[in-house]
Amino acid sequence: xxxxxxxxxxxAGLAGVSPQAIYQRLDKDLKEYVQILEGKxxxxxxxxxxxxxxxxxxxxxxELTTILRETLKVLSGQLVEKDKQIAxxxxxxKESNELNRNxxxxxxxxxxxPKQIEESSPIEEPQKRSFWSRFRKESSNA
Numbered sequence: 001x002x003x004x005x006x007x008x009x010x011x012a013g014l015a016g017v018s019p020q021a022i023y024q025r026l027d028k029d030l031k032e033y034v035q036i037l038e039g040k041x042x043x044x045x046x047x048x049x050x051x052x053x054x055x056x057x058x059x060x061x062x063e064l065t066t067i068l069r070e071t072l073k074v075l076s077g078q079l080v081e082k083d084k085q086i087a088x089x090x091x092x093x094k095e096s097n098e099l100n101r102n103x104x105x106x107x108x109x110x111x112x113x114p115k116q117i118e119e120s121s122p123i124e125e126p127q128k129r130s131f132w133s134r135f136r137k138e139s140s141n142a
Contacts, residue, residue: 005035005042015051 012019026034026041033047 004045005037006045008041008043011043011047014048017051 006014008019008022012022015022022030022043029050030043030047033044035042035044
């Protein structure tokens with residue numbers, strides 16, 4: 001065969017795939033690179049670039065998939081933690097609502113009780129005295 005063409009078996013070995021995979025792709029993306037030499041199908045060496053690009057794309061896809069799986073694990077862990085925090089906050093809110101309800105009941109009871117005014121001892125207003133009468137009283141105490 002010519003130097004720029006490889007047999008299906010040689011091409012598959014260099015591309016890192018099985019000869020069956022090459023045969024499956026002959027009528028698709030390898031069609032323009034195929035020639036019949038000495039009665040056998042041969043593939044141009046340039047077609048290896050297709051497999052190199054695909055290998056790189058597959059490697060990138062695998063790395064991306066790994067990163068996404070790791071991210072998903074982290075986010076799932078965070079979600080579980082947030083669910084716990086929400087449950088705890090809901091419990092605190094429930095307790096707070098119960099305390100508020102009890103306080104409202106107590107305040108209502110205090111407002112319902114009539115205020116008792118002591119009628120027996122009315123508030124005495126101080127007697128108004130003249131200046132001289134206060135002066136005489138202070139000087140007599142001294």
